[in-house]
Amino acid sequence: MGIRGIGILALTACTALAAGCTGSGGPDKDQRGPVPPARIATNPLDNAVAVGLHTPIRVVASGGMLTRVRVTDQTGRALTGSLNPARTTWTGTGTLVPTEVYSVRAQAVNADGRSSETLRTFSTTEPPKALNTDVMPREGAEVGVAMPIAVRFSTAVRNRAAVEKRLQVKTSRPVVGAWHWISPSEIHYRPKEYWPTHTKVTLSADLDKVNAGADVWGTANLTRSFEIGNSVITKVDLVDHHARAYVDGKLERTIAVTGGKPGWETRQGTKVIIDKQTDYVFTNEMINVPESYSLLSQYAIRVTVSGEFLHTAEWSTGSQGNSNVSHGCVGMDLEDSDWLFHHTRIGDPVEVHNPDGPRMELTNGYGDWNLNWSQWKAGSALG
Template sequence: MRKHGLAVAGICVLLVAGTACSDTKAGSGGNGQSTPGASSSQSSTPGASNTPGASTTPSESAAAAISVVPAKGATAVQPDKPVTVSTTAGKLNDVTLKDDDGDKVTGSFNTDKTQWTSAALLKPNATYTVSGSAEGTDGASVPISSTFKTLKATKSLKASVVPLNGETVGVALPIQIYWNNPVKDRAAVEKQLSVKTSVPVDGSWHWVNSKQVNYRPKNYWPAGTKVTVNIDTQGVNAGNNTWGTSSRTIAFDIGKSVVSNVNVKKHVMTVTINGKLARSIPITAGKDGFTTRSGVKVIMEKFPTKRMDAATVGIKPGDPNYYNISDVRWAQRVTSSGEFIHGAPWSTGSQGSANVSHGCVGMSLKDAQWYYNQTLRGDPVIVTGTSRHMEPGNGWTDWNTTWATYKAGSALS
């Protein structure tokens, strides 16, 4: 009985000791959080529940922490680098990026709206302001406010374009962009150029030189096509500290298809409109020493009346071949060097039988007026029958290059 009593007492002591250990952990907060299910009148852990049985996991709420790149007050920021606004807690509500002219810069959020990234390139030598707000996981709104300046360009890059905005042109007109300063990084600039068409068209850019890039389709433009050229060169780095200072959009239409074929040997020009022969016209072309060039020419300019002075092509007064005619009718330029298609009443007797001109294609006034009324700037004139050929750049000569060679002239080929 005594041994048995000692054994029971020993069990009781162990039970009391165990209870004492359990109370110490629950009441002292030794590991920073209460044991689930334990009773406590007050918790020393922030955010812990005083309600028996409730979760005691700390709250994860936090204020939005905003980061803007480039940093506030930055100067000489490169215009071709994206602007980003991000938060490490919560989400962005809205972000606005404006330059000092009040022009907005487009941009987009990621899926969870924790980051906004600008889409368009910036202007050189401009001050930009970032504004907006974010909301943290604590539900509080935090304002976004920052400013920075882009670098000052040593030289600007601006574009002059053929055709004109809103113009209706012929099926062979190449898009031509002329830069005010040389482009060193052609690939960077070409990436900012795009052509959109109302019907599918296979086309390519082709660099003529560092100050000119052209675009033509593989074949003539389909009649009636609507074309939009986007020159998104604002903020592009063209090299040599030359930066794009503006962007442009040019929209134009392609008219009906008017394709002319001049056969110098047979002294005839055939005109096909929308695939059908419309007229065969007796013509005269260049005589010996003034041979008309063969090749694909494109109508560049149109004049109801044009003065033609041989001095402009190097023939001086007193030369037997000199001429100065003040009222040449229905004149259409097809080369930079001075070849035209025009009315020539003085050569009516030779039209259809002999070549007597100084290189132009002449015809009767009646035929010239009819032809003038059919054509647009950009219509093709295909000349055959001579051994003298078009020189590159003597007019709009893009169609005298094979398609493979033309495409190879792209900086992105």
């Protein structure tokens, strides 16, 4: 960890303890008698348990000076520290890690250069707050080429660089990708371009004992593996009122659609399929409009958290292909919505061209692809 280092001090006894040195002008050893050995004390005491993470770690020598201090965890990583000018007190400056056992090794010399040493241990308490995680995609999932890796944390992360450093992505095919903090409690990984098809992806989140800041600590490691399916890209043009589905680069279907009417314009930009449902009922209460309706959609493909879908809209077939009359969703007939539903998956991109619509938001589902590559990389805590 970056907060740790090696605090080793190799000191020369005579130069620091002038009162105990022999030579010109100094007292003769035989005249003053034997000098007692230097004593070493530690805080916490030996075998202390449940030591708080903010406890000051000190090693103190009396009757001499410290020549070596090393405080290490079970893996051998050392806690950083500093020595006072008199070389009698060593104080830890690094951060203690929860549920860890530390060893304190110290040496000191008295005025005669006689060496004393000690070995003591103590263990730290559990973390005050645990950093829990939720990851998408799920283990073993097959997802579309636009699916980001989304890691959501149970609380805001202050030490973002420390946490991001523990997230590693491995792929079966070469991929240029980067992390971007969507919010203080959520980070996404996406490639520069859409994922290569049939790529196997593994996320390793080694978050155990990572310091997330504000007394929040990771308590577990996790691994998540998933696979990218074939490429299915749906391009929706609400100027000519048609959607075109490309499968592995080939145009497979052209679909007459209707989009959001004035005041309810469909968002412009790239969206990602986040859910699929059959027999979904749309009601006016969902969007708080005065007219009362309850409409059954046999096939519904969700692309925003706020409620934009590509769905069956048998009630608007007369407008599909020629005008926009919806409350923001992209509607189509039963046959086309059936085809699209069964040829798409979670993570497939839906690219909407609608110059009159508002921009797709970054956090309204997966708006990741609406940032260019430079903007995306700028959201990494590691630069």
